[in-house]
Amino acid sequence: MNGSSMSFPSGIFSELERLGRELDAAFGNTTATQGIRATGAGAFPAINIGNTPGSTEVFAFLPGVDPNKVELVLHKGVLTLSGERVDEVPTESEQVNVYRRQRFHGRFKRAISVPEDVDPDQVKASYRDGVLNISLKRSGAAQPRRIAIA
Amino acid sequence: MSDKQIAGVDAPAAQPRVDVFEDATGITIVADLPGASTDTLELKVEGRNLLLEAAVATALPGDLESVYAEVRVPRYRHAFELSRELDTERIDAALKDGVLRLRIPKVAQAQPRRIAIQQG
Numbered sequence: 528m529n530g531s532s533m534s535f536p537s538g539i540f541s542e543l544e545r546l547g548r549e550l551d552a553a554f555g556n557t558t559a560t561q562g563i564r565a566t567g568a569g570a571f572p573a574i575n576i577g578n579t580p581g582s583t584e585v586f587a588f589l590p591g592v593d594p595n596k597v598e599l600v601l602h603k604g605v606l607t608l609s610g611e612r613v614d615e616v617p618t619e620s621e622q623v624n625v626y627r628r629q630r631f632h633g634r635f636k637r638a639i640s641v642p643e644d645v646d647p648d649q650v651k652a653s654y655r656d657g658v659l660n661i662s663l664k665r666s667g668a669a670q671p672r673r674i675a676i677a
Numbered sequence: 678m679s680d681k682q683i684a685g686v687d688a689p690a691a692q693p694r695v696d697v698f699e700d701a702t703g704i705t706i707v708a709d710l711p712g713a714s715t716d717t718l719e720l721k722v723e724g725r726n727l728l729l730e731a732a733v734a735t736a737l738p739g740d741l742e743s744v745y746a747e748v749r750v751p752r753y754r755h756a757f758e759l760s761r762e763l764d765t766e767r768i769d770a771a772l773k774d775g776v777l778r779l780r781i782p783k784v785a786q787a788q789p790r791r792i793a794i795q796q797g
Contacts, residue, residue: 570747572711573711573747573748574745574747575743575745575746575747575748576743576744576745576746577737577738577741577742577743577744578741578742578744579738579740579741579742580740582738584737584738584741586735586748588711588712588747588748588775589711589775590709590710590711590774590775590776591709591773591774591775591776592774615696615707616696616698616707617698617700622700622701623698623699623700624698624699625696625697625698626697626698626699627695627696627697628696629694629695629696630694630695630696630707630709631694631709654774655735656711656712656713656714656734656735656774656775657709657710657711657712657713657774657775657776658711658712658733658735658775660735
């Protein structure tokens with residue numbers, strides 16, 4: 528969004544600018560550096576990532592999917608998550624009208640770079656209320672360490 | 678339902694993605710509400726409006742520090758204006774794996790009926 532060059536004292540225009548900036552931030556339209564595997568807004572599933580002192584936690588917002596049919600692979604520091612979600616909307620006919628069809632259907636795949644010190648043997652995943660939580664334990668090698676001076 | 682805490686209408690909320698379709702006997706709404714549970718889901722009919730509100734209830738480790746977030750608002754809200762031929766007394770709702778399925782039947786007389794033509 529371009530900055531407004533209009534000289535109105537403030538009021539609604541600055542309010543609109545602020546809103547625009549917030550929308551830009553929310554939809555990823557920023558000039559900030561983005562991860563090489565970042566996707567645009569609206570990708571399925573949406574993903575949040577957080578760190579605890581001992582792990583990286585990935586949350587995939589994956590409603591209405593059988594967790595047994597989701598494929599999770601960790602290979603060379605990249606976690607990929609793929610699967611398929613079935614279409615629940617019936618085909619239009621004389622009897623059926625479809626008004627909105629916003630929900631994702633079909634095959635999906637997302638890839639996430641994980642920290643270097645993730646232990647591939649200690650990855651756990653659980654699915655609850657349509658949210659897949661992947662917990663990747665970290666060895667701590669990348670955590671700050673005090674080095675003793677002999 | 679009334680004992681649930683509802684945030685004020687000013688609390689930021691995302692509009693969930695929905696499918697809406699109609700057949701001869703009613704309307705079906707399917708809404709993606711990942712993270713919502715039956716404890717955090719609120720459905721209300723107010724006049725001719727159907728209001729849907731739900732909070733993401735996913736348990737997070739206490740010492741979690743967010744590093745990347747596509748879901749920034751842990752709350753969903755959607756309002757639908759219903760039409761008169763829909764029977765709001767008999768709405769069926771089921772929430773499973775973060776997907777809400779709502780079935781709103783039409784009142785009996787609003788369903789299409791073939792009119793038999795008597796042979797004279």
